[in-house]
Structures are given as structure tokens and as C-alpha cells.
Amino acid sequence: MTTARLEAFSDGVIAVAITLLVLNIGVPSFAETKHHGLAHALWRNWPVYAAFLTSFLTIGIIWINHHVAIRRLREPDHAILFLNLLLLMSIAVLPFSTSLMATYLKQSQGQHLAAAIYSGALLVMALCFAALNRHMLLVKPHRLREELSLERRRQIFYRSFTGVIPYAIATALAVVSPYVTVAICSALAVFYAFPIGSGGSDPAG
Amino acid sequence: MTTARLEAFSDGVIAVAITLLVLNIGVPSFAETKHHGLAHALWRNWPVYAAFLTSFLTIGIIWINHHVAIRRLREPDHAILFLNLLLLMSIAVLPFSTSLMATYLKQSQGQHLAAAIYSGALLVMALCFAALNRHMLLVKPHRLREELSLERRRQIFYRSFTGVIPYAIATALAVVSPYVTVAICSALAVFYAFPIGSGGSDPAG
Amino acid sequence: MTTARLEAFSDGVIAVAITLLVLNIGVPSFAETKHHGLAHALWRNWPVYAAFLTSFLTIGIIWINHHVAIRRLREPDHAILFLNLLLLMSIAVLPFSTSLMATYLKQSQGQHLAAAIYSGALLVMALCFAALNRHMLLVKPHRLREELSLERRRQIFYRSFTGVIPYAIATALAVVSPYVTVAICSALAVFYAFPIGSGGSDPAG
Amino acid sequence: MTTARLEAFSDGVIAVAITLLVLNIGVPSFAETKHHGLAHALWRNWPVYAAFLTSFLTIGIIWINHHVAIRRLREPDHAILFLNLLLLMSIAVLPFSTSLMATYLKQSQGQHLAAAIYSGALLVMALCFAALNRHMLLVKPHRLREELSLERRRQIFYRSFTGVIPYAIATALAVVSPYVTVAICSALAVFYAFPIGSGGSDPAG
Numbered sequence: 001m002t003t004a005r006l007e008a009f010s011d012g013v014i015a016v017a018i019t020l021l022v023l024n025i026g027v028p029s030f031a032e033t034k035h036h037g038l039a040h041a042l043w044r045n046w047p048v049y050a051a052f053l054t055s056f057l058t059i060g061i062i063w064i065n066h067h068v069a070i071r072r073l074r075e076p077d078h079a080i081l082f083l084n085l086l087l088l089m090s091i092a093v094l095p096f097s098t099s100l101m102a103t104y105l106k107q108s109q110g111q112h113l114a115a116a117i118y119s120g121a122l123l124v125m126a127l128c129f130a131a132l133n134r135h136m137l138l139v140k141p142h143r144l145r146e147e148l149s150l151e152r153r154r155q156i157f158y159r160s161f162t163g164v165i166p167y168a169i170a171t172a173l174a175v176v177s178p179y180v181t182v183a184i185c186s187a188l189a190v191f192y193a194f195p196i197g198s199g200g201s202d203p204a205g
Numbered sequence: 206m207t208t209a210r211l212e213a214f215s216d217g218v219i220a221v222a223i224t225l226l227v228l229n230i231g232v233p234s235f236a237e238t239k240h241h242g243l244a245h246a247l248w249r250n251w252p253v254y255a256a257f258l259t260s261f262l263t264i265g266i267i268w269i270n271h272h273v274a275i276r277r278l279r280e281p282d283h284a285i286l287f288l289n290l291l292l293l294m295s296i297a298v299l300p301f302s303t304s305l306m307a308t309y310l311k312q313s314q315g316q317h318l319a320a321a322i323y324s325g326a327l328l329v330m331a332l333c334f335a336a337l338n339r340h341m342l343l344v345k346p347h348r349l350r351e352e353l354s355l356e357r358r359r360q361i362f363y364r365s366f367t368g369v370i371p372y373a374i375a376t377a378l379a380v381v382s383p384y385v386t387v388a389i390c391s392a393l394a395v396f397y398a399f400p401i402g403s404g405g406s407d408p409a410g
Numbered sequence: 411m412t413t414a415r416l417e418a419f420s421d422g423v424i425a426v427a428i429t430l431l432v433l434n435i436g437v438p439s440f441a442e443t444k445h446h447g448l449a450h451a452l453w454r455n456w457p458v459y460a461a462f463l464t465s466f467l468t469i470g471i472i473w474i475n476h477h478v479a480i481r482r483l484r485e486p487d488h489a490i491l492f493l494n495l496l497l498l499m500s501i502a503v504l505p506f507s508t509s510l511m512a513t514y515l516k517q518s519q520g521q522h523l524a525a526a527i528y529s530g531a532l533l534v535m536a537l538c539f540a541a542l543n544r545h546m547l548l549v550k551p552h553r554l555r556e557e558l559s560l561e562r563r564r565q566i567f568y569r570s571f572t573g574v575i576p577y578a579i580a581t582a583l584a585v586v587s588p589y590v591t592v593a594i595c596s597a598l599a600v601f602y603a604f605p606i607g608s609g610g611s612d613p614a615g
Numbered sequence: 616m617t618t619a620r621l622e623a624f625s626d627g628v629i630a631v632a633i634t635l636l637v638l639n640i641g642v643p644s645f646a647e648t649k650h651h652g653l654a655h656a657l658w659r660n661w662p663v664y665a666a667f668l669t670s671f672l673t674i675g676i677i678w679i680n681h682h683v684a685i686r687r688l689r690e691p692d693h694a695i696l697f698l699n700l701l702l703l704m705s706i707a708v709l710p711f712s713t714s715l716m717a718t719y720l721k722q723s724q725g726q727h728l729a730a731a732i733y734s735g736a737l738l739v740m741a742l743c744f745a746a747l748n749r750h751m752l753l754v755k756p757h758r759l760r761e762e763l764s765l766e767r768r769r770q771i772f773y774r775s776f777t778g779v780i781p782y783a784i785a786t787a788l789a790v791v792s793p794y795v796t797v798a799i800c801s802a803l804a805v806f807y808a809f810p811i812g813s814g815g816s817d818p819a820g
Contacts, residue, residue, distance in 0.1 A: 001679065001682060001683065005622065005626065005682055007210065008213065008623065008626050009626050009629070009630055009678060011210070011213050011214050011217055012217055012626055012627055012629075012630025012631070013630045013633060013634050014214070014217075015214055015217030015218045015220075015221055015630075016217070016221050016426075016630055016631050016634035016635075017634050017637070018218060018293075018297065019218050019221035019222050019225065019297050020221075020225075020634065020635075020637065020638070021297070022222070022225065022297050022298055022300050022301050023225070023228070023300075023638075025298070025301040027301070027304050027305045027308050027309075030312070033314060033315055034314075037314060037315065038309060038314065038315030038318050038319065039315075039318055042318075052298075053294075056290075056294050056297065057290065057294075060290040060293070060294075063214060064206065064286055067206060067210055068206065081679055082808055082809065085671075085672065085675040085808065088633075088675070089668075089671050089672075089675075092633065092634050092636070092637050092671065093637055093640070093667075095637050095638075096637050096640040096642070099642050100642045103642050104653060107645070109648060109649075109652060109653065110648055110652060110653030110654075113653050113654055113657075114653065193287055193290065194287065212415065213418065216415065216418050216419050216422055217422055219419070219422075220419055220422030220423045220425075220426055221422070221426050221631075223423060223498075223502065224423050224426035224427050224430065224502050225426075225430075226502070227427070227430065227502050227503055227505050227506050228430070228433070228505075230503070230506040232506070232509050232510045232513050232514075235517070238519060238520055239519075242519060242520065243514060243519065243520030243523050243524065244520075244523055247523075257503075258499075261495075261499050261502065262495065262499075265495040265498070265499075268419060269411065269491055272411055272415055273411065398492055398495065399492060417620065418623065421620065421623050421624050421627055422627055424624070424627075425624055425627030425628045425630075425631055426627070426631050428628060428703075428707065429628050429631035429632050429635065429707050430631075430635075431707070432632070432635065432707050432708055432710050432711050433635070433638070433710075435708070435711040437711070437714050437715045437718050440722070443724060443725055444724075447724060447725065448719060448724065448725030448728050448729065449725075449728055452728075462708075463704075466700075466704050466707065467700065467704075470700040470703070470704075473624060474616065474696055477616060477620055478616065603697055603700065604697065
């Protein structure tokens with residue numbers, strides 16, 4: 001197994017998952033637009049657009065980080081293939097959790113749980129990415145393309161692990177307010193995606 | 206991050222988005238064909254086919270232009286990754302805006318707004334592409350593969366920027382007639398796609 | 411534009427289109443299985459499976475032929491990009507025409523038209539492929555990777571053009587019987603796909 | 616035809632199929648959550664999540680095995696392209712069989728058949744993979760990249776063939792209990808995916 005094909009397959013899954021997000025943006029039915037018009041029906045759907053933007057940027061960032069991480073690798077072993085598959089699974093599930101959150105964010109019933117699942121799915125994704133990095137940097141460092149000092153490898157791993165913390169906080173805060181949870185996830189996406197936060201999105205520093 | 210993987214991921218997203226357009230072409234239900242037959246039910250759906258053709262050609266053209274633009278690059282920086290992600294997002298959204306326009310084009314209620322959103326999404330896509338080109342050509346020219354004179358770089362940027370103008374006009378004209386808006390978008394797709402308009406679709410000249 | 415990226419993008423579109431075919435295979439609803447059970451509900455759906463098999467094999471064959479054709483090319487010009495985009499569009503539309511045919515094949519109303527559209531879509535695909543081959547082999551032979559005699563180029567083009575004929579016959583026969591039309595399309599898929607028909611599926615001879 | 620493009624296309628189909636699995640995870644409707652809440656509605660859907668996890672891991676494993684097998688090849692012939700196309704078809708069908716199983720697993724009517732079809736589809740996939748391996752290793756060994764002894768080639772083939780047996784048993788046991796069938800498929804996915812079962816998932820030994 002070469003890293004080239006590992007990257008190609010991962011790129012494929014991530015590209016499909018990020019593009020499938022659009023299927024969550026439904027066209028309002030004629031029944032929905034009958035009384036208040038199309039503009040109102042679209043406007044009422046704002047959680048759908050917010051969810052699309054947040055998830056699209058987040059998957060885009062994880063794609064960049066994934067590439068930076070895999071490039072360090074000379075050759076994957078079975079554990080890396082497995083951890084990478086778990087990471088891809090956590091990404092492939094995002095169109096579902098995004099749709100769930102967008103559907104229930106404004107409902108009095110289920111809004112806390114839906115926001116917790118949305119943020120929780122991103123937390124799992126961040127954990128999978130940290131586990132992949134940990135295995136590559138600390139468990140099997142002899143498979144890296146270049147030799148890195150233990151200190152440097154630890155530093156890269158801790159930096160990728162710190163990405164877990166804000167999602168854990170966001171998930172916990174779903175008990176208080178689903179809007180706060182989603183706002184944190186959106187803010188993280190914008191912070192990491194915008195060039196100003198580029199240091200944070202590049203775990204290689 | 207290499208331009209090769211940037212291209213591969215962008216190709217993936219664009220290929221999925223262009224192929225997902227077909228999901229908008231629904232098979233008529235038996236209820237729809239009961240009274241006037243299948244031919245009539247299909248015929249009534251003409252905005253769906255027109256929308257499919259226009260969006261497919263338009264995404265195909267942006268794919269060609271994207272490739273020409275990225276090939277000029279030696280190595281992307283974070284701002285280019287971010288601007289490219291915005292461009293991909295504006296492309297990934299097109300199956301939705303295409304479906305919205307096709308659904309509401311013939312409705313008395315919402316047809317102006319739906320056409321404006323359709324054309325407006327293409328306008329945003331053209332703006333993202335121009336912003337990507339501007340950054341590559343005018344802000345970070347030292348990352349280009351070959352050295353180009355300032356005059357040449359400005360010329361390429363302005364040419365890609367002029368692609369914005371017809372979409373801005375088409376969007377504005379949605380107030381007058383949604384059909385005019387869509388007709389302009391279709392005409393642009395055909396003009397740029399057909400070999401006769403190839404000069405225009407190749408911002409590298 | 412390199413042939414490598416032309417192939418990569420074409421591969422992407424074809425891979426998505428061939429895999430989207432599965433979305434046409436619906437899971438029977440509980441209402442459908444209530445009276446006669448799941449086995450009966452699945453059995454009644456046989457046109458859906460026949461359509462899936464036929465379209466999957468046909469797209470698989472066109473993918474092989476497309477690769478053989480593009481490999482002959484040194485570098486695409488704008489006309490080739492355009493003709494290739496038309497070919498990809500004719501492939502991307504197949505999940506729709508497949509679903510249409512499968513839905514209406516057993517209906518007394520619309521079955522002839524649905525079969526004609528199914529076969530007609532494959533005819534258009536074969537015509538697009540022949541047009542691409544014609545341009546590459548007869549209009550711009552200086553862009554081929556290796557020099558081929560006019561006789562050889564004509565032979566390859568005519569061989570790819572003969573693929574059009576059976577689809578034209580199948581489409582015309584939809585007036586007589588939709589089952590005959592679909593049976594011809596299925597037979598062609600099996601004939602070209604099975605190793606025994608490999609001479610026919612490889613226009614490079 | 617090069618193995619590189621065979622791999623690229625296969626990667627594309629497998630990546631789309633594995634990601635389409637998420638479309639089976641539906642968001643509960645407001646009607647479903649009205650009386651017992653969202654948590655209950657999600658919980659009742661557990662077969663959907665179990666099916667997603669099992670199919671995702673299984674497709675991930677077949678992707679790894681496919682890559683290992685194709686890498687042995689110097690150049691594919693038409694029979695390999697055909698057998699590979701059959702394998703891809705058996706993978707592309709899994710989002711359907713997965714959804715069928717998840718929908719009917721808890722229904723008194725159809726649960727045995729749905730589980731048999733789910734396991735049977737995986738059996739067909741394992742058979743297609745064994746047939747591809749047989750052709751490459753035993754029928755056309757001169758197309759392999761490296762020369763391998765007959766004994767070694769037989770050993771690799773038999774190892775890949777033994778993957779068929781547990782799926783045959785699982786399919787047969789659907790007569791007794793659909794839960795046992797699905798549990799076997801899930802256990803196989805976990806066994807092969809986890810690093811501890813890596814010997815089994817790597818037919819190259």
C-alpha cells in the first residue's frame with residue numbers, strides 16, 4: 001500500500017462527503033411557499049445554510065490537515081489504514097449529523113440533542129485525527145518520511161490534540177443552548193479556514 | 206501541500222457536483238402522467254432539462270478554467286487553499302440553486318427570486334474565481350511557476366474578472382424577467398463551451 | 411491542459427454516474443410488502459435490476475473505450491475538451507434515463523417512450539464518443555501521441571462509429587416493443603463486456 | 616490500459632459507494648419524534664447505524680484488499696477489466712442491500728429475506744474478488760509484476776477464497792435468525808478491520 005493511493009482514496013471519500021452536503025439543502029415545496037412566498041420559505045431555512053457553510057468549511061480544513069499529516073508518512077501499516085478508515089467514517093457521517101442539526105435546531109423538542117450530536121460528530125472526527133497522528137508520530141515514528149526529534153513529534157501531536165478541546169466544550173454546552181454549540185462550531189470553522197487562523201489549521205506548524 | 210493534490214481534490218468535488226445535477230431530473234410520477242401521458246409530463250418539465258444543460262456546461266467550463274489557473278501555481282499558500290475552498294463551495298451549491306430555479310421558473314410566485322438566486326450563485330462562483338486569480342497573479346506572484354510581467358498578470362486577471370459582468374447583469378435583470386436571466390446564463394454557457402468561444406474561456410489567452 | 415487531468419476528471423464523473431445508478435434501486439415500502447411480502451415486492455421490481463445491470467455494464471464499457479481513446483492523445487485542444495464534456499454529459503444523464511425506463515417499462519402508458527428515451531440516451535452517448543474519436547483521428551491527427559496512417563485512423567473511427575448502429579435500431583424498435591429495445595441494449599452490454607466480445611469493445615483493435 | 620487508471624477508477628467507484636451509505640441514515644421526521652422525542656426515534660433506528668458501520672468497514676477492507684491485489688498486476692487484460700467491473704458492481708449495490716436490511720431487520724415480515732440479501736450481496740462481492748484473484752494468479756500469471764511460484768500463487772488465491780466461506784454460512788443462517796446473519800457480517804468487518812485481524816485482511820500475507 002502506498003501513501004499515494006491512501007491519499008487518493010481519502011480525497012475521494014472527503015470530496016464526495018463534502019459535496020453530498022448540498023443534498024441537505026432542500027427546495028421549498030409549493031405548499032411551503034403558498035402563503036408567505038419563496039423568500040420567506042428560504043429565510044426560515046437559515047439553519048440549513050448555516051449548517052452547510054460550517055460543515056463545508058470544517059471538512060475542507062480536515063482535508064488540508066489530513067494531507068499535511070499523510071505527507072509525513074513514508075508507507076502506511078495496517079493500523080494506519082484502520083485509523084484512517086475510522087477518520088473517513090467520521091467524515092462520511094457528517095452529511096447526516098449536519099442534516100439532523102439543521103432540521104431540529106429550531107424545534108423545541110430535540111434541539112439540544114441534535115446540536116450535541118452535530119458537535120459530537122465533529123469531536124469524534126477530531127479524536128480520530130488525533131489518534132491517527134498519535135500512531136504516526138509517537139507509536140511508529142520509523143515510518144515517517146523524515147526523522148523528527150521526539151520533542152518535535154510530541155509538539156505536532158499535542159497541537160493536533162488541542163483541536164479536540166473546543167469541540168468537547170461545544171458538545172457539553174448543548175445542554176445549555178443548542179445555538180451556543182452551533183455558534184462555537186461555526187466560529188471554529190471560520191477561524192481555522194480564514195488565512196488569519198492558518199497557524200492553527202496547520203498542525204505541522 | 207502540492208498543487209497536484211489541490212487539483213485532485215478540486216477535480217473530485219467538481220466531478221461530484223456536476224454529476225449530482227442529474228438527481229434534479231425527476232422521473233414523473235404515475236399521478237402526473239395519468240391524464241396527459243408521459244410525453245406531456247416530460248415536456249412540461251423543460252426548465253429542468255434547460256437548467257441541467259446550462260449548469261453542466263457552466264461547471265465544465267469552470268473546471269477547465271480552474272485547471273488552467275492552478276497549473277500556473279508552483280505551490281499553494283494557505284490563502285489560496287482558502288480561496289479555492291470558497292470556489293469549491295460556490296460550485297457545490299449549484300445543484301441546489303439549479304433545482305430551485307427549475308422548480309420555480311414557471312411559477313407565478315417566486316420565479317423572479319429563484320432566477321436571481323440561480324444567476325447570483327453563478328455570479329458568486331465567478332467572483333470566487335476572480336478572487337483566486339487576483340491573489341495568485343497580483344498578491345503572491347512569486348508563487349507562480351513562471352515569471353510573468355505585471356502587465357501580463359493584470360491582463361489575465363482582468364480577463365477572468367470580466368466573466369463576472371454578464372452574471373451581474375443577468376442577476377439584475379431577474380427583476381424584469383426570470384426567463385431573460387436564465388437565457389443569458391444559458392447563452393454564456395454555450396458561448397464559452399463551444400470551440401468558437403474558446404478564447405473567452407481560456408483566461409490564459 | 412494535460413491528458414492526465416482530462417482523464418482524472420472524466421474518471422471522476424464516470425465513477426460517480428455509475429455509482430449513482432444504485433440510488434434508483436428503491437427499498438420497497440411497508441405498504442408494498444404488506445399483502446404479498448417482501449419477496450413478491452422485490453420480484454415485481456425486476457425492470458429496476460435489469461436496468462441497473464445494463465447501465466452499469468454499458469458505462470463500464472464506455473469507460474474502457476474512453477481510456478483507450480484518450481491515451482492516443484498527446485494534448486487536448488478546446489474542441490476535444492468540449493466534445494469530451496458533451497460525452498460526460500451524455501453519461502451523467504444515464505441515471506435519469508435508466509430510472510425512467512425502469513419505472514415505465516411495465517406501464518401500459520409511456521412504456522414505448524421510456525424505452526426509446528433509454529436507448530436514445532445510449533445512442534447519443536455513442537454519437538458523442540464517435541464525434542470525439544472523429545475529431546481526434548481525422549480532424550486533428552497531429553495531436554495524437556503516435557503517428558498513425560490515414561487508413562488506420564479511418565479504421566478506428568469506423569469501428570467506433572459502428573457502435574452507433576445497434577442503438578439506433580434499438581431506439582427505432584421502441585415503437586414495436588419496449589421489451590425488444592431494452593433486450594437489445596442489455597445484449598449489447600453483455601456482448602461487449604464479456605471477454606468474448608472484447609474485440610468489439612476495444613476500438614484500438 | 617494501465618493498472619494506474621484501473622486503480623483510479625476503482626478507487627472512485629469504491630469511494631462514492633462507501634460515502635453514499637450515509638444517505639441511508641435518515642433524519643427522523645417530526646411525526647416520528649412527536650410522542651417519544653428525538654432520542655427515542657434515533658434509538659429505534661439502531662439497525663441503520665449497525666448496518667452503516669458494518670458496510671463501511673467491509674467496503675474499506677475490500678478497498679485495501681483490492682489495492683493489494685491490483686498492485687501485483689503489470690497490465691490488465693480484457694478479462695481482468697471485466698472481472699473488476701463485476702466486483703465494482705457488487706460493491707456499488709451495497710448501499711441498496713444495506714438499506715434493505717436496515718429497513719426490514721426488525722419487521723416480522725421480510726426480515727429473513729432482507730438479511731439473506733444483505734449477506735448474499737457480501738458473498739457475491741467475496742466471490743467476485745476471488746474470481747479476480749484466480750484469473751490473475753492462476754490463469755494469467757505472466758501478467759503479474761513479479762514472478763511467484765505456483766505454490767505461492769495458490770496460497771494467495773486460497774486465502775482470498777476462504778473469505779467466501781463465512782459469508783456463505785451467514786447467508787444460510789438467515790433462515791434461522793436474521794440477527795445472527797447480521798452479527799456474523801459485523802463480526803467479520805470488525806475482525807478484518809482491527810489491526811489484530813490484519814493478517815486475514817491482507818491476502819498477500
